[in-house]
Amino acid sequence: MTAKMQHIATTGADPRLAGGRLTIDLDALVANWLLLAERSKPARTAAVVKADAYGLGIIHVVPVLWKAGCRTFFVALAEEGLRVKAVAPDAQVFVLNGFFAEAFPVYEQSNLTPVLGSLQELASWKALNAGRTEKLPYALHVDTGMNRLGLTVNEAIRFAGESKDDKPILLITHLATADEQKHELSQRQFESFQKLREHFSGIESSIANSPGIFHSLNAGYELSRPGVAMYGGEPVSGIANPMRPVVTSEARIVQIRTGLKGETAGYGATARLTRDTRIAICSVGYADGYLRSASGSGVPLRQTLNNGGCGFIAGKKVPIIGRVTMDLTSFDISELDEGEAKAGDYIELFGSNISLDDAARAAGTIGYELLTSLGNRYHRRYLYSGNEI
Numbered sequence: 001m002t003a004k005m006q007h008i009a010t011t012g013a014d015p016r017l018a019g020g021r022l023t024i025d026l027d028a029l030v031a032n033w034l035l036l037a038e039r040s041k042p043a044r045t046a047a048v049v050k051a052d053a054y055g056l057g058i059i060h061v062v063p064v065l066w067k068a069g070c071r072t073f074f075v076a077l078a079e080e081g082l083r084v085k086a087v088a089p090d091a092q093v094f095v096l097n098g099f100f101a102e103a104f105p106v107y108e109q110s111n112l113t114p115v116l117g118s119l120q121e122l123a124s125w126k127a128l129n130a131g132r133t134e135k136l137p138y139a140l141h142v143d144t145g146m147n148r149l150g151l152t153v154n155e156a157i158r159f160a161g162e163s164k165d166d167k168p169i170l171l172i173t174h175l176a177t178a179d180e181q182k183h184e185l186s187q188r189q190f191e192s193f194q195k196l197r198e199h200f201s202g203i204e205s206s207i208a209n210s211p212g213i214f215h216s217l218n219a220g221y222e223l224s225r226p227g228v229a230m231y232g233g234e235p236v237s238g239i240a241n242p243m244r245p246v247v248t249s250e251a252r253i254v255q256i257r258t259g260l261k262g263e264t265a266g267y268g269a270t271a272r273l274t275r276d277t278r279i280a281i282c283s284v285g286y287a288d289g290y291l292r293s294a295s296g297s298g299v300p301l302r303q304t305l306n307n308g309g310c311g312f313i314a315g316k317k318v319p320i321i322g323r324v325t326m327d328l329t330s331f332d333i334s335e336l337d338e339g340e341a342k343a344g345d346y347i348e349l350f351g352s353n354i355s356l357d358d359a360a361r362a363a364g365t366i367g368y369e370l371l372t373s374l375g376n377r378y379h380r381r382y383l384y385s386g387n388e389i
């Protein structure tokens, strides 16, 4: 936190009453987006803000991105699209998760653009537009190797030949393996998409998610679609993360107690204390997205991966003892000097000292899941250099 930063908004739980707090650095978020935009050039850069901007809040994230020059947003659901429009009325908003006819009036009224991903959706969209003199724009999703959403490549080629005045405004595909730089599927997907684009001449296309932007084959499209890297997550596994951390998650110490050598701690008595142990009991648990799989012991993951998660306080990493529970998690603070931690202090769960991705790995998962699981019991502080958003 630099001095010029101003505390612009606090939401979520009352800080006096909450167990955890999140500090969300919107300057870092904007810097990350600008870095991604730079790397994406000459393509334009959108922002993926599905799942309430990966748990950080559409109403806080979208306005600062808009101010930084982002004009295009992707969401999973039309409901989320409305929330983007509420704070950025002129934004172009693409809805990824399919199209159902009953939602048409909302797309029409609120100027949302569906990403159509099957022949059935295309037919439905076409029929609903039939009565209109001016057809509403849509994007087309083609599946080049993920087997999730999208027309098959052959369906898309056939469609390109048949469509005339009902062409998409954007052609997209999604990469399955871009986070593993060497995976051969990415190459096949890039090649397949490249060929497909020839059938849709004059139509903009989009392929790169966060890892795609860092991929060696990253080129030849007009719009990139980063999500996780903007929020500080690692875009590519096994390579130093070039992004700035955006979220700091901290939990409040409720009490500090000493367990004696030979005793156990927590549910299942899975943590056996091998020395007299000072334990910080913190007000965070799996109900706050601090996953039970990060437990120090007593969960299946610890039979394959030895170390559980850890916290950070007074310049030191402190391991989780025993099982993470719904509302409480215990950390071994024996390595701290007496007085370096007391009830009421905060322990960092992830942030600038423990990376989001390291915290996720300790729980056997990915940063995306930690962010989108945060929930609403935290007090949230949003930092931004200007007051005005």
Ligand SMILES: *Cc1c(COP(=O)(O)O)cnc(C)c1O
Pocket (backbone or CB within 6 Å): 048, 050, 096, 173, 174, 208, 209, 210, 211, 225, 226, 227, 228, 229
């Ligand atoms: C989620 C998503 C993205 C963003 O992916 P990140 O890995 O978070 O950058 C881009 N495109 C599609 C279709 C998505 O579903």
